[in-house]
Amino acid sequence: MAHKRDKTPRLGVGGELWITADGRNLGSHARMGLLRAVVEQGSITQAAKAFGISYKAAWDAVDTMNRVAGEPLVERRPGGRGGGSTRLTERGRRLLERYAQVEAVHERFVEMLAREAFDLEQDFSLLKVLNVRTTARNQFLGTVSALRAGAVNDEIELTLPGGMRLVAIVTRGSTEALGLHTRAPVVAMVQAGNVILATGIESMRFSARNQLPGTVLTLTPGSVNTEVLLEVDGGGRLVAVVTQASAEALALAPGLRVTALIKASDVLLAVTV
Numbered sequence: 433m434a435h436k437r438d439k440t441p442r443l444g445v446g447g448e449l450w451i452t453a454d455g456r457n458l459g460s461h462a463r464m465g466l467l468r469a470v471v472e473q474g475s476i477t478q479a480a481k482a483f484g485i486s487y488k489a490a491w492d493a494v495d496t497m498n499r500v501a502g503e504p505l506v507e508r509r510p511g512g513r514g515g516g517s518t519r520l521t522e523r524g525r526r527l528l529e530r531y532a533q534v535e536a537v538h539e540r541f542v543e544m545l546a547r548e549a550f551d552l553e554q555d556f557s558l559l560k561v562l563n564v565r566t567t568a569r570n571q572f573l574g575t576v577s578a579l580r581a582g583a584v585n586d587e588i589e590l591t592l593p594g595g596m597r598l599v600a601i602v603t604r605g606s607t608e609a610l611g612l613h614t615r616a617p618v619v620a621m622v623q624a625g626n627v628i629l630a631t632g633i634e635s636m637r638f639s640a641r642n643q644l645p646g647t648v649l650t651l652t653p654g655s656v657n658t659e660v661l662l663e664v665d666g667g668g669r670l671v672a673v674v675t676q677a678s679a680e681a682l683a684l685a686p687g688l689r690v691t692a693l694i695k696a697s698d699v700l701l702a703v704t705v
Contacts, residue, residue, distance in 0.1 A: 443550035449538040451531060458500045463493055464531045467520060470494075470506055471528070475518045501527075569624040569671040574598065576616045579607070588612060588701065590620055594667025599641040600699035610703045619702045626698040627672035629660065629690050631682055642694040646670065648686050651679065660684060662692060 451458040459467075469479035480490035494506045505524030509517050520528065574590035577597070586607045590598045598620055602612075612618065628640065646664040658679040662670045670692050674684075682690070 444546040445542060445550060447542050449535050453500050456500050459497055463497060464528060466490060466493055467524060467528050470518055471520055570622040572620045574618055574620055576612055576614055576618060579612060579614060590618060592668060596664060596666045596668055598699060599696045600701050601696040602701060610701060621700040622694055622698060624671045624673040626694060627670060628693040629672050629674055629682060630693055631690050633691050638693055640693040641696040644692040646690060646692060648684055648688045648690060650686060651684055
């Protein structure tokens with residue numbers, strides 16, 4: 433019997449790179465292509481023909497780019513009996529070169545997003561999309577929701593997808609070096625070995641700032657340690673590595689309610705540059 437073909441469409445992502453000047457659209461791939469045609473053809477008339485548009489449409493696009501850019505990107509040079517020519521200014525040439533460089537990076541990033549970001553069976557990892565490898569098993573993309581400055585260290589509160597909160601302690605120098613501020617996007621990383629698991633903590637107090645309740649999903653026993661995967665309340669997953677003795681003492685099993693304890697000093701922050 434033939435198997436039914438899975439008709440679930442594969443999700444992807446697309447995007448076009450635009451350049452703006454003070455918030456106004458300066459140009460995208462099409463307009464940059466027109467500038468490239470001007471370089472190759474030496475005139476707007478020939479560039480329009482090569483690009484498959486009317487002279488008026490080409491000139492209107494060039495005129496708009498010149499005005500939005502605040503200085504000419506394309507200039508006409510008067511000629512003799514053979515007529516004049518059109519060429520890019522130094523500013524226009526540099527803009528076209530830079531656009532080509534940035535567009536290549538943009539296309540690569542969109543390609544990585546399309547490959548990694550919309551597999552709904554996997555947790556989203558910005559570091560994975562960016563092809564960054566780290567020993568930290570737990571990686572969360574969040575936003576700085578509060579920043580409390582101290583004499584030496586700063587307390588950074590993050591809001592993660594689903595509303596989960598995470599607090600990190602970093603030095604004042606790190607806050608400045610990373611450019612941290614309210615609403616800034618950051619990646620929080622926590623080593624699995626720094627996640628402490630506890631049960632029945634309702635009547636207990638801990639010095640760990642981060643106390644994340646959740647449910648055990650799976651356990652992967654090893655020769656010495658056990659890897660525990662949790663579903664954290666509010667969304668998101670967390671990996672902890674505990675000793676076999678601890679796993680047995682806590683009677684860890686799928687479905688068990690536990691609280692993950694993470695010291696604020698064990699939360700590492702990173703930003704994209």
